[in-house]
Amino acid sequence: xxEEAGPSGESQSQTQSQTQSQPASSSxxxxxxxxxxxxxxxxxxxxxxxxxxxxxxxxxxxxxEVQPQVWGRIIPLKQGFSVLNCTExxxxxGRDKRCDYSFSxxxxxxxxxxxxxxxxxxxxxxxxxxxxxxDLSGNGTWVDDEKLGNGKQxxxxxxxxxxxxEQKHQVFMFIDKMADDQANLPLEFSKKYHIARKIGxxxxxxxxxxxxxxxxxxxxxxxxxKHDFPSIGTATRNAEREIEIxxxxxxxxxxxTEDFYQTEDSYYIVLEYIEGGELFGRIKAKKxxxxxxxxxxxxxxxxxxxxxxxxxxxxxxLKPENVLLASHDDICLIKITDFNQSxxxxxxxxxxxxxxxxxxxxxEVFTHASTVGYTKAVDYxxxxxxxxxxxxxxxxxxxECTTMSVRExxxxxxxxFIPSQWKNVSNEAKDLVKKLLVVDPQKRLSVEEALExxxxxxxxxxxxxxQLMNPGAANQPxxxxxxxxxxxxxxxxxxxxxxxxxxx
Numbered sequence: 001x002x003e004e005a006g007p008s009g010e011s012q013s014q015t016q017s018q019t020q021s022q023p024a025s026s027s028x029x030x031x032x033x034x035x036x037x038x039x040x041x042x043x044x045x046x047x048x049x050x051x052x053x054x055x056x057x058x059x060x061x062x063x064x065e066v067q068p069q070v071w072g073r074i075i076p077l078k079q080g081f082s083v084l085n086c087t088e089x090x091x092x093x094g095r096d097k098r099c100d101y102s103f104s105x106x107x108x109x110x111x112x113x114x115x116x117x118x119x120x121x122x123x124x125x126x127x128x129x130x131x132x133x134x135d136l137s138g139n140g141t142w143v144d145d146e147k148l149g150n151g152k153q154x155x156x157x158x159x160x161x162x163x164x165x166e167q168k169h170q171v172f173m174f175i176d177k178m179a180d181d182q183a184n185l186p187l188e189f190s191k192k193y194h195i196a197r198k199i200g201x202x203x204x205x206x207x208x209x210x211x212x213x214x215x216x217x218x219x220x221x222x223x224x225x226k227h228d229f230p231s232i233g234t235a236t237r238n239a240e241r242e243i244e245i246x247x248x249x250x251x252x253x254x255x256x257t258e259d260f261y262q263t264e265d266s267y268y269i270v271l272e273y274i275e276g277g278e279l280f281g282r283i284k285a286k287k288x289x290x291x292x293x294x295x296x297x298x299x300x301x302x303x304x305x306x307x308x309x310x311x312x313x314x315x316x317x318l319k320p321e322n323v324l325l326a327s328h329d330d331i332c333l334i335k336i337t338d339f340n341q342s343x344x345x346x347x348x349x350x351x352x353x354x355x356x357x358x359x360x361x362x363x364e365v366f367t368h369a370s371t372v373g374y375t376k377a378v379d380y381x382x383x384x385x386x387x388x389x390x391x392x393x394x395x396x397x398x399x400e401c402t403t404m405s406v407r408e409x410x411x412x413x414x415x416x417f418i419p420s421q422w423k424n425v426s427n428e429a430k431d432l433v434k435k436l437l438v439v440d441p442q443k444r445l446s447v448e449e450a451l452e453x454x455x456x457x458x459x460x461x462x463x464x465x466x467q468l469m470n471p472g473a474a475n476q477p478x479x480x481x482x483x484x485x486x487x488x489x490x491x492x493x494x495x496x497x498x499x500x501x502x503x504x
Contacts, residue, residue, distance in 0.1 A: 072124075072131055073175040075194050077161070077216055080107030081171060090125040094118055094136070116165035124156065124174070131156040131176065139165040159197040173211070186261040189268055193219065209273065218273040219258060225266050243269070249311060252469040253304035255324065255337040274335050276325030279390075283320060288393030291425055292461065293330050297323070298387050299456055299465050300334045305383065306447045308336075309376050318382035319360045320389060326468075333468040359395045360385045363411045363439045377441035383450070384436025391429055392421045396437065413439040428455035 068087035075083060084091065084101055091100040096119040103117055118137040125132055133156050135141040135148035142163035143154040158176035163169050173196060185195070196209035199220065210221045243260040250256075259270035276282075279297065283289060289297070301323065308315060315322075317338055326333040358366075362381035364374040388396045396415035397406050404414060415437065417430060432455045435445040450456070 070177050071126060072156075072177055074101070074124075075173040075175055075211070077170050077173055077211065078111075079216065080105045080111065086124070086126075086177075089127075090123060092120055092123045092136075094121040096120055113165060113169060121164060122162070131174070133160075133162065133174075137164070142167050159195070161196070186263055186268060189221075189259075189261050189270075192259075193221070193270070195221065210270070220271045220273045222269040222271060223266055224269070227265065249307075249313075251304055251307040253300045253334055253336060254307065255335045271337065272335075274324040274326055274337075276327045276329075276332060278321050279323035279325060279334070280320035282325060283389060283393065288421065289390045290330075291391065291429060294387065294390040295429070295456065295458060295461050296331065296465055297334050297390065298383075299451075299461060300469065301336065301383060301386065302447050302451050302456075303465075303469070304334075304336045305379050306451070309379070309447065314376045315379050315382070317360070318379055318386060320386065323386070331464060331468075358406050358410065359397055361410065362441070363413065364441055366407055366411055375441060377444050377446070380436055380441075380444045380446060380450070381438075383447070384433055384444075387429075387436065388415070388433050391425050391433070392417065394418070394421065411439070413437060426455070428453075431455070 070085045070087055072086035073083065074086065074091075081103075082105075088100075093099055093101045093103070095103050095114070095117050097104060099120060103114070103121075108114055116139050118139065121135075121137040122141045123134050123136060125134070132153050133141070133143055133148070134153045135150055137150060141148050143156065144160050145163075145167060146154065147167065148154055156174045156176075158174070160174045161170050162172040162174065164171045173194070175194070192214075193210040193212055196211055196218075198206060199209045200207040206223055208221045208223070210219050211217070212219060243257065246257045247260070255274070256272040257269060258272060261268040261270075301318075305315060305318070315336070315338075318336070322336060322338045324335040324337055326335060360382045362374065362378040365378060368374055385396060397409040399406060402409060402414065404412070409415065422430065432445070432450065432453045435453070436450065438444040445453070456462075
């Protein structure tokens with residue numbers, strides 16, 4: 001199969017003339033000190049909250065009623081429902097007032113879903129320490145996105161989600177109190193949130209879906225074990241200051257940091273929850289992105305990284321797994337995540353992390369990190385890799401197309417445009433890729449220069465992106481500079497961007 005070479009050495013010659021959350025949280029929770037965190041992390045009372053021993057003898061010695069054991073808890077995901085602590089072996093749910101859990105709240109009666117609930121919609125029951133749900137409805141019951149059907153049963157596991165009448169209408173979450181994930185979390189977190197289920201994991205920790213108790217809003221909880229990184233003391237001293245900075249950062253294409261907690265052993269970072277999943281998953285499902293969609297996403301990435309750099313933050317780990325999509329639609333807002341780790345976890349820790357995913361690492365990280373260091377140009381390179389993957393559907397530096405190691409390919413800037421994958425991609429798009437994947441960081445295209453590249457001089461794309469980033473301004477006309485460009489092109493003072501020759 002023929003291949004079109006695209007080494008950065010060529011792109012260097014082309015660029016001789018050219019030279020990389022979050023608003024303040026509504027929560028008043030402040031970062032917890034290590035000593036406080038260790039006492040509250042187990043969810044138990046601290047020594048300050050316990051009754052002094054010398055006062056115990058004065059407490060009346062009345063017999064205390066034995067409290068029934070709570071084996072499970074039903075957590076509402078919609079307004080109008082309430083928490084149910086399960087102590088009996090069986091509970092029925094539905095509109096009928098004779099149900100153990102009746103949907104009789106006045107808020108529920110005003111809901112458009114109320115009449116879709118059956119008089120007896122479902123029941124849960126316990127048998128030999130296993131918990132089951134039986135569907136009794138006409139319109140259906142879903143457990144973790146699986147529809148049961150009338151008379152069918154499903155085993156409930158910890159954090160199972162129950163939907164009624166429609167798959168998307170998620171109403172309850174079941175918490176198995178015999179395996180409570182809240183136990184080791186900071187007490188302040190547990191007061192505000194319920195842990196749902198695990199939704200991701202990475203080299204810096206795992207991510208779980210959590211639900212804010214008061215608002216039912218979904219959030220993502222990232223847990224980072226301090227002992228996974230060297231110099232714990234330094235990381236702890238930096239963490240509170242950095243999180244406070246990150247909570248003030250506000251850009252529509254950056255994940256928002258909403259809360260922060262810590263214990264002696266771990267950091268707990270509460271982030272906004274993004275419904276559409278990772279860019280990596282979208283590319284994998286579609287094989288590669290259509291050029292217009294890749295352009296829309298990449299423009300937003302550039303604006304987000306430009307904002308980070310203007311606020312003194314280098315991301316250092318840009319990759320498809322760290323770009324999230326706000327919806328399952330092709331035209332959607334993107335959100336860059338994990339930019340908060342670069343300072344919290346220290347440079348040496350991050351270097352160790354980056355080496356675990358070398359595909360996206362700039363050449364100077366391998367060659368100069370221990371000597372002269374590196375600059376925000378490492379993000380320019382990673383953006384080039386991201387754009388390559390979006391358009392081509394495969395990483396530019398890999399083990400399949402050459403006998404060279406990935407590290408050697410990156411250091412030498414060796415990559416190829418496979419014709420079968422790039423035949424429908426414009427020359428302007430390939431030109432931008434080449435000018436970002438330049439080995440010499442001094443000659444690599446910057447974010448600001450990339451934003452001025454002809455491929456991104458697309459008025460319709462920019463208008464769509466600006467509407468996604470600023471939905472309140474969705475009906476405003478295009479920016480004056482875009483209008484002027486169109487007028488000049490119409491009057492013959494310049495060519496439309498689609499007819500310009502490749503090059504910035």
